Amino acid sequence: MMDLSGEIIRQLCRRLGEDWPNLARYFDISRERCKGFTPGREYDGIVAWLKERERLGELSKAFAAIDRDDLIPLLEAAPSSVLQTVTPTWPDSPFPGLRRFNPEDEPIFCGRHREIKGLLRKLADPNHRFIAVLGASGSGKSSLVAAGLIPQLQANAIAGGQDWPCLEFTPGGVKGDPYPVLAARLEPLLKYHGLRVSEITEILEAEQGYGLIELAEKALSNRPAQAELLLFVDQFEELFTLTLDTLRQPLIRLLTTTVRSSRVRVVVAMRADFLYRCLDYVGLDRLLSANSYFLGPPGPGALYEMMTGPAAKAGLEFEEGLVERILTDTGTGSGALALLAFALHQLYTSRTENGQLMHKAYECFGGVQHAIGQQAECTFQKLGHTAQAELERVFRELVQVDERGIATRQRASLPTIAISAAASELIDCFVDARLLVREPGEDGLPVVEVAHEALFRNWPRLQQWIQNTADDHRLRRHITQLAAYWHEHDRKPEHRWPDERIVEVIAMREHLKLEEKDFSERERDFLGPLDREQMFTTLNDPATTHEQRAIIGVRLALLGDSRDGVGLRADGVPDIVWCRVPPGTVTLEEDAGTFTIKEAFSIAKYPITYRQYRAFLEAEDGYHNSQWWQGLLVEQPPEKPGRQLNRRDNHPAENVAWLEAVPFCRWLSVKLGYEVRLPTEWEWQQAATGGDPQNKYPWGPKWDGNRANTYESELSRSMAVGMYPQGESPVGALDMSGNVWEFCLNAYDPPGNVALAGDARRVVRGGSWDVNPAYARAACRYHSAPVGRSSVIGFRLVCASPI
Numbered sequence: 001m002m003d004l005s006g007e008i009i010r011q012l013c014r015r016l017g018e019d020w021p022n023l024a025r026y027f028d029i030s031r032e033r034c035k036g037f038t039p040g041r042e043y044d045g046i047v048a049w050l051k052e053r054e055r056l057g058e059l060s061k062a063f064a065a066i067d068r069d070d071l072i073p074l075l076e077a078a079p080s081s082v083l084q085t086v087t088p089t090w091p092d093s094p095f096p097g098l099r100r101f102n103p104e105d106e107p108i109f110c111g112r113h114r115e116i117k118g119l120l121r122k123l124a125d126p127n128h129r130f131i132a133v134l135g136a137s138g139s140g141k142s143s144l145v146a147a148g149l150i151p152q153l154q155a156n157a158i159a160g161g162q163d164w165p166c167l168e169f170t171p172g173g174v175k176g177d178p179y180p181v182l183a184a185r186l187e188p189l190l191k192y193h194g195l196r197v198s199e200i201t202e203i204l205e206a207e208q209g210y211g212l213i214e215l216a217e218k219a220l221s222n223r224p225a226q227a228e229l230l231l232f233v234d235q236f237e238e239l240f241t242l243t244l245d246t247l248r249q250p251l252i253r254l255l256t257t258t259v260r261s262s263r264v265r266v267v268v269a270m271r272a273d274f275l276y277r278c279l280d281y282v283g284l285d286r287l288l289s290a291n292s293y294f295l296g297p298p299g300p301g302a303l304y305e306m307m308t309g310p311a312a313k314a315g316l317e318f319e320e321g322l323v324e325r326i327l328t329d330t331g332t333g334s335g336a337l338a339l340l341a342f343a344l345h346q347l348y349t350s351r352t353e354n355g356q357l358m359h360k361a362y363e364c365f366g367g368v369q370h371a372i373g374q375q376a377e378c379t380f381q382k383l384g385h386t387a388q389a390e391l392e393r394v395f396r397e398l399v400q401v402d403e404r405g406i407a408t409r410q411r412a413s414l415p416t417i418a419i420s421a422a423a424s425e426l427i428d429c430f431v432d433a434r435l436l437v438r439e440p441g442e443d444g445l446p447v448v449e450v451a452h453e454a455l456f457r458n459w460p461r462l463q464q465w466i467q468n469t470a471d472d473h474r475l476r477r478h479i480t481q482l483a484a485y486w487h488e489h490d491r492k493p494e495h496r497w498p499d500e501r502i503v504e505v506i507a508m509r510e511h512l513k514l515e516e517k518d519f520s521e522r523e524r525d526f527l528g529p530l531d532r533e534q535m536f537t538t539l540n541d542p543a544t545t546h547e548q549r550a551i552i553g554v555r556l557a558l559l560g561d562s563r564d565g566v567g568l569r570a571d572g573v574p575d576i577v578w579c580r581v582p583p584g585t586v587t588l589e590e591d592a593g594t595f596t597i598k599e600a601f602s603i604a605k606y607p608i609t610y611r612q613y614r615a616f617l618e619a620e621d622g623y624h625n626s627q628w629w630q631g632l633l634v635e636q637p638p639e640k641p642g643r644q645l646n647r648r649d650n651h652p653a654e655n656v657a658w659l660e661a662v663p664f665c666r667w668l669s670v671k672l673g674y675e676v677r678l679p680t681e682w683e684w685q686q687a688a689t690g691g692d693p694q695n696k697y698p699w700g701p702k703w704d705g706n707r708a709n710t711y712e713s714e715l716s717r718s719m720a721v722g723m724y725p726q727g728e729s730p731v732g733a734l735d736m737s738g739n740v741w742e743f744c745l746n747a748y749d750p751p752g753n754v755a756l757a758g759d760a761r762r763v764v765r766g767g768s769w770d771v772n773p774a775y776a777r778a779a780c781r782y783h784s785a786p787v788g789r790s791s792v793i794g795f796r797l798v799c800a801s802p803i
Helices: 006-026 030-035 042-051 056-065 068-075 081-086 103-108 114-125 141-154 177-194 197-204 211-219 243-260 272-278 284-292 300-313 321-331 336-349 359-364 369-383 391-395 421-430 454-458 461-470 470-488 499-512 521-529 532-539 546-559 610-617 658-672 681-689
Strands: 128-137 165-167 230-233 264-270 292-294 399-401 407-409 436-440 446-449 580-583 584-588 593-597 602-605 741-745 764-765 782-784 794-796
Touching: 006 056, 006 068, 006 300, 030 042, 056 764, 081 141, 081 461, 103 300, 103 610, 114 128, 114 141, 114 658, 128 272, 128 284, 141 165, 141 369, 165 177, 177 211, 197 211, 211 243, 211 264, 211 499, 211 593, 243 264, 243 284, 243 292, 243 470, 272 284, 284 292, 292 300, 300 321, 300 336, 321 336, 321 359, 321 369, 321 499, 336 359, 336 369, 369 421, 369 461, 399 421, 399 470, 399 584, 407 454, 421 436, 436 521, 454 461, 461 470, 470 521, 499 546, 532 546, 532 602, 546 794, 580 681, 584 681, 593 681, 602 681, 610 658, 658 794, 681 741, 681 764, 741 782
Parallel strands: 128 264, 128 292, 165 230, 230 264, 741 794
Antiparallel strands: 399 407, 436 446, 580 602, 584 593, 741 764, 764 782
16 A cells, blocks of 8 residues: 655645645545545545545546646655655756746746646637636736746647747737737748748738738748647737737737637737726627636645745755745735745745755745835845936836726836936846846847836835826826827827816826927827927927917916916016017008107007906906096996906906906006006007018018918917017017907097097007908007907007106
């Protein structure tokens, strides 16, 4: 009869794990007997039952029947050699830490025997052309395929599998484009056909989606007839987080079309929490519903094997009780496997000279639950302050946050993030600590990515930053997507964001420490200028369009337009910037007369803005104070003022009657301590021309439609004051041509009538956004009733001696 030592039984109990009921059923052990087994030590009860019946010799056959033939070698181990049943054959760390297991790691990939067999069974079925391995983040999906399924296939576990070429790629590709990466993987298989990466890419991008089938046929042309191409798409969730919106549907079509071929199999590994995103795509939803393999977290037995199996291959021994301690600390929750993997690597780096893994070392790095966070924080604290300051700027390129606030990793080109010695130092240190991975990219440039998303969850410093900036990361991703959509739809204005959202973008830039160069040219065009200095630079460029000037005006208003003369002083009184106007003689059009200005005076640089006029409306002693209305046609204020249509603080006040502008002047004169009023039309004309009658327009004798907001701008609205610096008059005043007409003090006929009483029509000057250039001339006269309000009329002030 077979005799099993206590140590062998202990290892079998651990490794059998949740499969003990299967073994009990194989031997027809009654439910009543099973209920009496000690929880966690059920295998002891099974062995006792087998000993009673002298059936221990059937264990090998039983293990094979329940797909646990990986346990058979333990039955053949001598008691004295149980702790090292395998001759050390692995020269390096058998624990890869946060990186996944690769095909070359197959000898140390343990604990997933049953899952590998399950995948092989699916793959062996010719009807399963597509398999989706789904599981939680950190459950080992990628490793299961790369170090479990693929090596078994290459070992001919499926008849003819040794002839199957295996290709791997991720949907994120290069800057969201997966095709060049897939083409680069295919190129070695197509060398005899003389196809280059660019040509392969074009074939893959074919609209019908049959390109991969065509290429697979070529790649397999020199292999046995039963050979197939296995395409492994790792991190399939990148389809929704990194793949460009414009390429997502074509890639799905490529995959769903390809699996119709008898020469191609597709295996994808995806986080289960992204499964719902697949339901939005016809074809992909059906494939996943019928062909998914759900990978759960490993049980205690599997975890035990994941620790002791690789350790034995490397000649390592755990100190007594350490394995059990680690198992207790690890648990079986989501993400436990990643924590365990990193802790085991930390143990390896602290091993003794004779290969012992000790309790003391385990305690030093904080155990399973704190190993990642402690290692990351220690690495960070070893950096100088300059390198530490680069943390957020580097990691903003390595993380994506979806609409649920879930963080996923993304790759970044090393040259784009290592832009300083300090950033390079940080990256190097985190690579050395195995928290970041640096490897060659498809374009020849090295790329960097987080070793595992467990870092996002288990390093408190990084976790808190991600939580605080989650909205900013989402907004950053949306900008890329919407800029592409805008570009593909001919850059139509209706596909741009409203300016209110740009304020969010500006805040996001600050939170993520983004600079203008961190956005692509397309994104910069989509967003427009984002900071005041850039806006003013753009305004000073004569090539800037009317629409761009209008956008800048709105953004300045949203950000708080701090230009002098546009808003209020600290005491809440309108802030007026004055431009000095020389004396002179002015001849009016229409034989309206000639007027002499004997003394210099000052005129406001801008028309009165909505914010400045609103100060009058909101003041307790303002609009509704009847003293400002005395001696006018209407001696009591109206029940309510005119409605401002363009309600931006830095836009000109509009829908203001002449009979409302005069009370404003009276009120402001008291607040300023000196008299201000509306200009006479000859004063206005003198300011517009600087006293030079050759100046038909404020800037000179010839019309230039790029210097004013008139009907030619096609905006059909007013814009913020001062948006046309090139339209400045010789005295420095702006907007004296276009935007809004401006009330003058005097009557239209006769112009010498400057009396405030009466109902005479009053002169308006300068033209507006809804008239042609002829009305925007410096000398053009027009008129409006004193009680008339209009969205195209505002007013400007002068400070001069009383008339």
